[in-house]
Each structure stands twice: as C-alpha cells, then as structure tokens.
Amino acid sequence: MTTWEYAPAPENRDIANLKPNYRMFVDGEFTEGTGEPLKTVNPATEEVLAEVSTASTSDVDRAVKAARRAHDRVWGKMPGAERAKYVYRIARMIAERARELAVLESLDNGKPIKESRDVDVPLASAHFFHHAGWADKLSYAGYGPDPRPVGVAGQVIPWNFPLLMAAWKIAPALACGNTVVLKPAETTPLTALVLAEIVQQADLPPGVVNILPGAGDVGAAVVEHPGVDKVAFTGSTDVGKIIQRAIAGTGKKLTLELGGKAANVVFDDAPLDQAVEGIVNGIFFNQGHVCCAGSRLLVQESVADELLEKLRARVSTLRVGDPLDKNTDVGAINSAEQLRKITDLVASGEAEGAERWTSACPLPDKGFFFAPTVFSGVSQAMRIAREEIFGPVLSVLTFRTPEEAVAKANNTPYGLSAGIWTDKGSRILWMAQKLRAGVVWANTFNRFDPTAPFGGYQESGFGREGGRVGLEAYLDV
Amino acid sequence: MVAPPTASGLTPEFADVTRDESSLRRFLHGLPGVDQVGVEQRAAGLGTRSIKKASKLWAIDTAISMVDLTTLEGADTVGKVRSLCAKARRPDPDRPEVPKAAAVCVYPDLVETAVRALAGSGVGVASVATAFPSGRSSMRVKIADTELAVAAGASEVDMVIDRGAFLSGRYGQVFDEIATIKHACGDAHLKVILETGELATYDNVRRASWLGLLAGGDFIKTSTGKVSPAATLPVTHVMLQAVRDWHDSTGELRGVKPAGGIRTTKDAIRYLVAVHEVAGPEWLSPELFRFGASSLLNDLLMQRRTQLDGHYSGPDYVTVD
Numbered sequence: 001m002t003t004w005e006y007a008p009a010p011e012n013r014d015i016a017n018l019k020p021n022y023r024m025f026v027d028g029e030f031t032e033g034t035g036e037p038l039k040t041v042n043p044a045t046e047e048v049l050a051e052v053s054t055a056s057t058s059d060v061d062r063a064v065k066a067a068r069r070a071h072d073r074v075w076g077k078m079p080g081a082e083r084a085k086y087v088y089r090i091a092r093m094i095a096e097r098a099r100e101l102a103v104l105e106s107l108d109n110g111k112p113i114k115e116s117r118d119v120d121v122p123l124a125s126a127h128f129f130h131h132a133g134w135a136d137k138l139s140y141a142g143y144g145p146d147p148r149p150v151g152v153a154g155q156v157i158p159w160n161f162p163l164l165m166a167a168w169k170i171a172p173a174l175a176c177g178n179t180v181v182l183k184p185a186e187t188t189p190l191t192a193l194v195l196a197e198i199v200q201q202a203d204l205p206p207g208v209v210n211i212l213p214g215a216g217d218v219g220a221a222v223v224e225h226p227g228v229d230k231v232a233f234t235g236s237t238d239v240g241k242i243i244q245r246a247i248a249g250t251g252k253k254l255t256l257e258l259g260g261k262a263a264n265v266v267f268d269d270a271p272l273d274q275a276v277e278g279i280v281n282g283i284f285f286n287q288g289h290v291c292c293a294g295s296r297l298l299v300q301e302s303v304a305d306e307l308l309e310k311l312r313a314r315v316s317t318l319r320v321g322d323p324l325d326k327n328t329d330v331g332a333i334n335s336a337e338q339l340r341k342i343t344d345l346v347a348s349g350e351a352e353g354a355e356r357w358t359s360a361c362p363l364p365d366k367g368f369f370f371a372p373t374v375f376s377g378v379s380q381a382m383r384i385a386r387e388e389i390f391g392p393v394l395s396v397l398t399f400r401t402p403e404e405a406v407a408k409a410n411n412t413p414y415g416l417s418a419g420i421w422t423d424k425g426s427r428i429l430w431m432a433q434k435l436r437a438g439v440v441w442a443n444t445f446n447r448f449d450p451t452a453p454f455g456g457y458q459e460s461g462f463g464r465e466g467g468r469v470g471l472e473a474y475l476d477v
Numbered sequence: 478m479v480a481p482p483t484a485s486g487l488t489p490e491f492a493d494v495t496r497d498e499s500s501l502r503r504f505l506h507g508l509p510g511v512d513q514v515g516v517e518q519r520a521a522g523l524g525t526r527s528i529k530k531a532s533k534l535w536a537i538d539t540a541i542s543m544v545d546l547t548t549l550e551g552a553d554t555v556g557k558v559r560s561l562c563a564k565a566r567r568p569d570p571d572r573p574e575v576p577k578a579a580a581v582c583v584y585p586d587l588v589e590t591a592v593r594a595l596a597g598s599g600v601g602v603a604s605v606a607t608a609f610p611s612g613r614s615s616m617r618v619k620i621a622d623t624e625l626a627v628a629a630g631a632s633e634v635d636m637v638i639d640r641g642a643f644l645s646g647r648y649g650q651v652f653d654e655i656a657t658i659k660h661a662c663g664d665a666h667l668k669v670i671l672e673t674g675e676l677a678t679y680d681n682v683r684r685a686s687w688l689g690l691l692a693g694g695d696f697i698k699t700s701t702g703k704v705s706p707a708a709t710l711p712v713t714h715v716m717l718q719a720v721r722d723w724h725d726s727t728g729e730l731r732g733v734k735p736a737g738g739i740r741t742t743k744d745a746i747r748y749l750v751a752v753h754e755v756a757g758p759e760w761l762s763p764e765l766f767r768f769g770a771s772s773l774l775n776d777l778l779m780q781r782r783t784q785l786d787g788h789y790s791g792p793d794y795v796t797v798d
Contacts, residue, residue: 004535004753004761009527114525273718274515309725317754326527423510443512 006319009326011113016104022052022189024213025196026059027066028206033059035214040189043110044323044332044367052189054214057221060181063210064227067152067179070207076149076177080136087135087174089202090195091128094121094167097198101191105163106323108190110332110368111286113324123448124167127466130450131175134471138176141468147475149177150253151229156219156243157192158235159185159334160289160390166192168465169232170209171450176474178230181210183222187335189213220246228252232473234291237388237414237459255463255473257291257455259388260416262437263409264294264445267402268303270421271443276310279394282419282445284318284330284372288392289338291460292417294445295389296378297396298405304398308376312357315372320361330392333368342370342391349375349384354395380411388414402427406434415457419445438464488727495691498649505648505687511679511715520710526750533746537781540745541568542576543763544774545603545734548583549610549702558587560798562594569778570796578774579763580633584609585626592630603633603668607658610672610701612637616654623661634658635668635769637701640675643685651685655692668734668767669694673712674704682712686719696732702769707737710747717756720765730759736769742780745773 023030035054042049055063075083094101101124102116111120138147153173157165162184173180184192196211212218216239223231223243230253233243237258247254264282266275282294299307323331333339350356354375363369370392378385378395385395399405409418418437420428432440438456441447448454453464464470494504528536546565548557558581565578580601581591591602604626608614614622619636626634636658642650659667669689673682689697697716700707713735720731733756739745745768752760760766778795 003758004539004749005532006526006528007530007532009529118525270509271512271515272509274512274519277515277519326525444514444518 006327008322010322011103011106011324011326013103013107013324015100016107017100018049018104018107020050022050022193022213024053024055024059025193025200025209025211026063027210028200028204030196030200033212033214035059035218038186038189038213038215040108040187042107043334044364046367049107050190052193052213055212055218059212060218060221060225063181063212064152064154064222064225066207067181067210068227070205071149071151071177071179074205075179075208076151078177080138080177083174083177084132084135086202086204087128087132087171090198091125091132093198093202094125094128094195097194098122098125101163101194103324104194105191106331108188109159109162110323110334112328112331113326114328115286120161120164123450124164127164127167127171127450131171135175138471138475141471143472143475143477147176147477150474150476151178152227153178153180153230153232153474154222154225154228155180155182155232156222156235157182157184159188160286160291162188163191163195165234166195168234170195172465172470172474174208176471178474179208181212181222181228183212183214183219186213186215223247226250230254230474232463233257240461253473255455255465256461257463257465258416258459258461260291260293260414260456260460261296261386261388261412262292262294262414262417262419263296263298263412264419265405265409265421265431266297266299266303266307267405267422267424267427268300269423270303271423272303272307272310274443275307275421276314278419278421278443278445279311280314280318283394284315284392285446287330287333287370289334289390290446292439292446293390294417294419295393295395296385297394298399298408299396300405301398301400308374308396312374315359315374316361318359318361318372320359320369320371321364330372333370333391336368338390339368339370342389342393345384345387345389345391346373346393349378349382349395352382352384354378354382354384380408386412402431406431410434410436413459416460417441491691491727495652498647501648501652502646505684508683508687511683513679516679516711516714520714520751523750523754524710524747526747528746528750534781534784536746536749537742537777537784538576539761540742540749540768541774541777541781542579543767544578544777545580545582545736545767545769546578546774547581547702547736547769547771549605553584553587555587555590558583558590559594562591562600564774564796564798565600566595566598568774569781575778575781579767582635582769585622585629585631588626588629588631601632602630603635604629604631605635605637605701607636607654609635609637610703612639613641616657619654620657620661623658627661627663627665631665633666633668634662635670635698637670637672638685638689640672643676643681643688648688651688652692655689655694659693666695667693668696668698670698670701670736672701672704673699674706679711679715682715683719686716687723690719690723690731694731696734696767698734698736698769700735700737700769702737708735708739708769710751713748714751714755717751717760720760721756730765732765732767733760734767734769739768739770740772741776745777
C-alpha cells in the first residue's frame with residue numbers, strides 16, 4: 001500500500017505585513033503608550049513577533065476622555081445613515097485586507113489558517129456589514145421611536161478570536177452611536193491594531209475608536225474608569241465576577257460573555273457520520289479555545305460504542321501542526337500558560353479514572369501543541385466534566401433517556417451553548433426548551449452568524465451579542 | 478467483530494438481512510440518516526485541502542491510473558473505440574512513464590473491438606449493461622445484455638439499478654436484479670450504478686449503496702453520466718462512508734466510482750482527498766477507486782506536464798481522441 005503524504009502548503013507569512021513595533025491607537029492617532037511594552041509571541045514557534053506598546057492608567061484616562069469628546073461632539077449626534085457609511089467602509093476594508101488579517105491572526109494566535117481565512121475574518125467583516133445596516137433603522141428595532149446611544153463603551157476581549165471579538169464589540173457599539181475604548185488580549189493584540197489602522201483609513205472621527213493593548217491591569221482601568229458608561233467583557237468567569245463586583249452600584253451597563261461547558265447531545269437516531277463531524281467541529285475547532293465549545297459529549301448508550309469508534313477514527317485524521325499550513329486542522333495552543341492548564345486538567349482526568357485516548361498524530365518539536373484527546377467513561381463528578389478545559393479535550397458521558405440527557409446537560413453552573421443530534425424534529429424542539437443554554441444548535445455546532453444573538457445563562461454571563469436583541473446592550477433603554 | 482463469511486459470501490448477520498423483502502426494508506431504513514447540511518459542509522471543508530508539489534504529482538499519476546476512459550455515445554464507432562484504446566494504453570505518447578488508464582468503458586457491442594485493441598496491455602475493458610442508461614427493460618434483456626458483454630471479453634460490467642423499483646420501495650427486486658447480474662458476470666467485476674441524480678436524497682444514496690454491497694457489487698458507482706446531476710463530492714462522501722462501514726463490519730474491501738462531470742485535475746484531487754480521509758488510504762488504488770470520465774484524462778496529462786516542466790503547455794500538446 002502506498003501512503004500519500006500531503007506536501008507542506010504554507011501560506012506566505014510576508015502577507016501579514018508584520019512590523020517590528022505596534023503602538024496603541026488613541027484619539028485617531030497611533031501613539032507610544034506609557035505602560036511597560038509587551039512582546040507578542042508566535043505560539044507555534046515561540047519566536048517573538050513584535051513589540052507592542054501598552055497603555056498606562058493615564059493613557060486609559062486620555063482614551064476615555066477622547067471617546068467622550070467624540071461621542072458628545074460628533075458620533076452620538078450623527079444621523080444613523082451617516083454613521084452607517086463609516087461602518088460599511090470598515091466592513092469593506094476588512095474584506096479587502098482579508099488575507100493579510102488572516103495570516104496575521106494565525107501568526108499571533110496559533111489558529112489554523114483555514115479557520116482564520118474561512119471563519120474569523122469573513123465573520124468579522126460580516127458583523128460590520130450587519131450592524132452598518134442597523135445604524136439608520138434603530139427606530140424600528142423595538143427599543144422606542146428614537147433610541148439613544150449609551151455613551152462610552154469600555155470593552156475587554158479575549159485571545160481566542162482576537163479580530164472577531166473586536167468586531168463583535170465594536171460594530172454594534174458604533175452602529176448605535178457609542179464610542180469605544182477596547183483592550184485586546186495581552187497575547188494577541190496585533191489584528192486589533194490593524195483594525196485600528198482600518199478605522200483610521202476609514203476616516204472615522206478621532207476618538208470614536210480607541211485600542212489600548214495591555215495586560216489585565218489595563219482592562220481593569222478601562223472597566224473601572226468613571227467616564228465609561230457601558231462595559232462589555234468576553235473572557236473567563238473569574239474575571240467576569242471581578243468586573244461585576246467592581247462596577248456594582250456605578251450605574252454602568254454591563255454585558256458578560258464568559259466560560260462554558262457545553263453539552264453536545266447525540267441520540268441514537270442521529271445522523272451518526274455528521275454527528276461525528278459536529279462533535280469534531282464542536283471541540284477541535286480553534287484547538288478547543290472556544291467558550292461555547294461542545295466539550296461534554298452526551299451520547300445515548302445504545303450507540304455509544306459505534307459512535308466512539310467512528311469518532312476516534314475521524315479524530316485520527318486531524319492534522320495538527322503549523323498554523324500557516326493550509327492543510328492544518330488543529331493549530332497551536334495560544335500560550336505556555338494555557339498549555340499547562342490543559343495538561344493539568346488532562347492529568348486530573350486520568351487520575352480520576354477516566355479512560356484517555358489521544359490521537360497518535362505527530363506534533364511539531366517547537367511551539368505549544370496538544371494532541372486531540374478524548375476521555376471516555378467520564379462521570380459528572382470528575383473535574384474534566386465540570387471545569388472548562390479550553391483545549392482540544394473532549395469528555396464523553398452517556399445517557400439512557402431524553403430526560404436523563406436534559407438533566408445531565410443542565411447539570412453545570414455554565415449555560416452558554418448546547419447541541420442536539422437527532423432526526424426527530426419534535427425532540428429537537430422539546431430539548432431546546434428544556435436546555436438552559438443561550439445558544440442551542442440542532443444537528444450542527446459552532447455555527448455563527450451576525451443575525452443570531454449569542455450569549456449565556458448563569459456563570460456563562462448575560463446579555464446578547466448579534467441580531468436585533470444584541471443592539472439593546474448599546475442603546476440607552 | 479468480523480463474522481466469518483457464509484457460502485453466499487455474506488456474513489450470517491447480513492444473510493439474515495437479505496432473507497426477504499421486509500427484513501431488507503427494515504435494515505435499509507434502520508441505517509443512520511445522512512444530514513444534508515452536515516455532509517455538504519464536510520465535503521466543502523475537505524475540498525479546501527491544498528495539494529502541492531510531490532503530493533500533487535503523485536495524485537495526478539494515481540488519478541490517471543484510476544481513469545475508466547469512457548465513450549458512451551450513439552455515434553460510437555469501431556474507429557472511435559480503437560483510438561480511445563490507444564489513448565488508454567499510452568495516455569501521453571511523449572512520456573512512456575505515464576501510467577496506463579484503468580479501463581476503457583464502452584457499450585456491449587463494442588467490447589470485442591476494445592478487447593482486441595487492448596490485448597496484452599493490462600488495461601481492462603468495462604461494458605455498460607442492463608439496458609443502460611435507463612434500466613427500463615425486462616430481466617431477460619438485462620441478463621442477455623450482460624452475457625453479451627462478458628462473452629465478448631469484458632473484464633468489468635457497469636450495470637444500472639432499476640431506480641423505479643428502488644424509489645417505489647421494491648428493494649427486494651433491486652437486490653435480486655443485482656445478484657442475478659453478478660451471477661451472469663462470472664469472473665467479471667461488477668460495478669453497480671446507483672444513478673444518484675435520480676435518487677435525490679442522501680438517505681436514498683446510502684440505502685442504495687448498501688443494497689449494492691449486500692447484493693455483491695464489487696464497486697458502487699454514482700451515475701451513468703446521462704442524468705444531471707452526475708457525480709458530486711457529497712454523494713461520493715456518502716458512498717465512501719458506506720464502503721468504509723462495509724469494511725468495518727465484514728472485513729471486505731469494495732470500491733467506489735464517481736462518474737460524470739469530473740473534468741479537471743483540481744476536481745480529481747478533491748475526490749482523492751475524500752477517498753484518503755473518508756474511506757482511508759487503502760482505497761487509493763485503481764482496485765478500489767475509479768473515475769468514470771472522458772475529458773479528465775487530458776487535463777491530468779496537461780497538469781502533469783506543468784508540474785514537471787514548470788510551465789503550462791496547452792491542449793495542442795496532448796492527443797485528442
């Protein structure tokens with residue numbers, strides 16, 4: 001038998017236009033921040049990509065004041081139809097620079113180029129397009145005849161979808177007439193700063209969008225600044241709780257999009273081959289660095305063995321390696337710290353008696369990589385069934401009846417997303433009503449669209465992003 | 478668990494399945510469904526694989542060796558078939574190292590011509606049969622059609638199933654027809670054409686695939702090429718999954734042949750990627766995977782030259798037959 005090895009098919013990294021230094025973006029200008037500069041690393045090679053200047057408390061103050069000025073003098077008063085033109089322009093410019101943004105995203109984040117190219121960047125552009133359309137139609141959104149913006153939005157975003165999360169935050173804010181101070185994640189600041197370049201070239205009035213790189217302290221300063229009217233945060237549940245405490249009693253509006261431990265429920269009448277695809281997409285998409293990842297597979301006992309066999313065979317075909325290679329399915333873990341967290345939780349799974357299976361795929365010598373792993377024989381009491389792993393690790397549990405599936409799926413403090421796999425339409429509707437999750441996918445998983453609201457229950461946060469209901473967070477209602 | 482095959486070639490489990498019409502129906506309708514959105518998404522996703530350099534050259538040569546070079550026209554003549562046979566023996570006359578095509582596929586009355594033209598070459602002769610392409614005739618005619626092809630020396634028979642019988646739920650009849658034709662084939666390999674464009678749903682494609690495998694087809698084949706849509710990637714995914722599942726439960730290797738509409742090297746490579754990642758690497762062989770095509774071969778040859786010479790040549794440098 002012959003073997004067919006795919007030759008390396010790397011995307012050209014020069015397309016990223018990587019610069020040695022990046023600066024923060026405040027009041028329409030790129031300026032040197034007065035915080036301690038940070039070095040951002042390519043997680044696939046551990047090489048330093050660029051030095052990025054960070055914001056200090058006084059920079060945050062300057063940015064919030066600029067945003068306030070821009071809001072009061074220009075942006076908040078501007079007719080929606082005029083704002084729309086700017087937002088459309090951003091959407092088009094993201095699409096025009098899609099390849100550059102995709103390569104840069106993969107370099108900085110470690111996600112495979114096929115995902116940054118086919119998912120992150122097109123969706124980011126789509127979010128601006130969608131919200132640009134709302135800008136002159138807010139009177140018809142169901143929030144009163146002439147809903148007003150909230151004011152200055154302080155936004156803090158995570159490292160798993162750096163550009164996409166920036167788009168999720170900035171697009172609705174701008175469309176509704178708010179101005180923005182946004183802090184990208186410490187490990188992935190680059191695409192947000194290219195987005196700042198686009199904002200500048202799109203000729204937005206100075207101060208409408210401000211991007212301040214930095215670590216958690218910068219985020220805290222943004223969130224706590226008295227000049228901020230609305231806080232939007234996507235990230236861990238722990239930090240979400242800190243933010244909620246910090247702004248309690250201040251009157252600031254808040255939306256939180258936090259962690260998750262989503263159940264992906266497979267019934268015995270499911271289209272099994274596509275369920276396998278959905279399970280793979282649910283947990284190995286973006287190395288499992290997805291807050292709504294389908295990290296708990298609940299499978300009906302009568303098909304569990306057959307499904308697991310198919311799943312292992314499929315996972316064995318996943319190609320782990322160079323994120324810039326167009327044939328890579330699973331890229332690099334974003335940081336050494338995250339890799340350590342995953343390794344720890346996997347060790348706990350083994351210690352607690354779950355049966356570990358890991359793909360035999362080769363891993364690169366350098367960089368932060370973790371082979372796709374499936375734990376079977378997992379019980380609800382184990383840490384790997386309860387804690388968010390945020391890596392390419394799936395926990396498999398079984399159930400016998402639909403009621404048991406609902407009970408187990410809901411048995412988590414989180415509630416961001418869930419998946420249902422069955423050929424029976426009535427069961428999908430029944431389950432969707434019973435599941436405590438903000439997003440329920442039926443016979444698919446990890447599908448995103450700017451028209452569909454996204455958000456969680458309980459410890460997964462509150463508020464919705466996207467769609468008509470997502471506008472509420474950025475309107476004074 | 479692989480159960481030992483019985484005399485009929487079926488494991489006991491599957492011998493039960495084919496015992497009568499109602500057990501066959503229960504089995505086929507008990508197969509897991511195919512989700513249309515999911516299978517199309519998977520096919521599109523795999524379609525983005527980027528095959529370069531040595532892996533591309535390997536794919537091109539492998540694809541050439543899998544081509545069933547086909548002419549199925551009312552206007553076919555002895556001369557046309559002879560020139561096609563010459564092409565199959567030596568696809569690129571300037572480059573003798575180019576692999577031979579797998580087979581030449583013709584109507585039964587031209588099998589004799591093809592057999593003579595290909596004698597000693599190792600290239601197979603495939604014949605369509607069973608009232609191709611519609612399959613609308615009596616069983617007697619279909620058997621005679623097959624016997625004509627086999628007597629003339631065809632090494633492979635491409636039969637069509639009775640789609641009317643399938644769509645009206647007479648699975649037993651379809652099964653019996655395939656089994657009967659398989660018997661009439663003798664040593665010749667049997668490819669069972671499902672005509673997926675007329676079956677319309679992926680669930681039907683999966684059921685028809687299993688029916689073809691249960692009844693003893695050596696290959697399951699998408700289409701006649703006379704109905705649109707002919708072969709598509711998602712349909713081929715479903716069929717590849719079926720032969721993979723068949724192998725997992727019986728240990729036997731059966732083949733898949735998409736036919737119709739595959740014209741470019743890019744298309745062919747997408748199919749090979751699907752073979753590689755859905756069925757498995759052992760299916761990457763002309764024994765288990767074929768392309769039913771006519772114009773594909775020349776595009777493969779042009780792309781092969783491009784890979785080796787570093788520049789495009791043009792259609793005037795490959796033979797038109």
